[in-house]
Amino acid sequence: MLTSQYLFAACQAGAQNALKQEVEFRAPEWRLSFSRPGFVTFKAPGPVSLASEEIPRMTFARTRGLSLGKATGTDQLDELVGQVWASEQVQQLVAEHAPLAVHVWRRDEVVPGADGFEPGRDELSAMVRAALCAAAPEGALHNPQTPPSEGAVLDVALVAPNEWWLGAHLMKSRVDRWPGGVPNLKLPEDAVSRAYLKIEEALRWAALPTHAGDVWVEIGCAPGGASQALLERGMGVIGVDPADVDPLLDEHPDFMHLKMRAGDVRRKEFEPARWLACDVNAAPQYTLDAVEPIVSHREVSIRGMILTLKLPDWSLAEPAALDAIVKRVKGWGYKDVRLRQLAFNRRELCLAALRSRGQRRLRR
Secondary structure, eight states: OOEEEEEEEEOOTTOHHHHHHHHHHHOTTOEEEEEETTEEEEEEEEEEETTOTTSOOOTTOSEEEEEEEEEESOSOHHHHHHHHHHOHHHHHHHHHHOSBEEEEEEOOSSOTTGGGOOOSOOHHHHHHHHHHHHHSOTTSBOOTTSOOSSEEEEEEEEEETTEEEEEEEEEOSTGGGSGGGOOOOOOOTTOSSTHHHHHHHHHHHHOOOOOTTOEEEEETOTTOHHHHHHHHTTOEEEEEOSSOOOHHHHTOTTEEEEOSOGGGSOGGGGTTOSEEEEEOSSOHHHHHHHHHHHHTSTTOOOOEEEEEEEOSSGGGGSHHHHHHHHHHHHTTTOOEEEEEOOTTOSSEEEEEEESOGGGSOOOO
């Protein structure tokens, strides 16, 4: 049975210290082994199997799994590919779990949105993946044109162009099927703002059972990227923000702009809404203070929420602080509350909440 004493995690560049702190709190027996912005490995006290539940999901880990060594020492693509398939642990992974999916991604070196950078598939990762698929032993991989929804994954993290870290994980959820934990999203040319990407990723991750025709409240909607994405999905949006929104939204028949602060809105205005999103440029406490009076009001029935929680100070990312946030939201009657730093988040994280876990969409 394939085991490894080493574990890997991919994260946002700059979030590795928050991830290390989270690991120290949730898995104190793990020891730091290797660290670069966007990629970290740890050593467990003993061998861990691929199917083990010893690898918990972490708020700041986009994806994680067993670490199986690395391919390095040359700039030649074919030689690095040869090292991958010659690895004894990779060969064991193939023998026990083929056909595999293969995920290739490049670690983030800067924060998403900086200088036009967005995480996800790029030319280098596509080239490496194609070379790996072409050189794979017969039967080792699934048809690369039809990615599977379950089974084992061979992970290849491009920490540098000539330094590939190898790993493996099982696909048990949506995010497990995203290479490097990044969904395949591109910002449309007519997108109002990057908030478009954040809400799209949040909806894919959170699996809220929301449909076309549903109405959302968005607190802090300006300039309108998230509202734009919701409208494109056929939903109605009540946008709350004292600032102007893009004319694209003002002209949309399913968008209503309440040009004021959330605290000044009559609760009756929120009655049609069943979902709430909030992305304001303030500390998490302010966001929670703005949302609580709305979702707790007897005339308002919000089934679920997506909140963006800013991290102006990394101390706000300490595990105890995050646990306190989850506890507070559960106190509002939301039993299913999760946190994740999305791939398209910046120095912030996403909170998803539902009244019960049973409301989530079935895994797809």
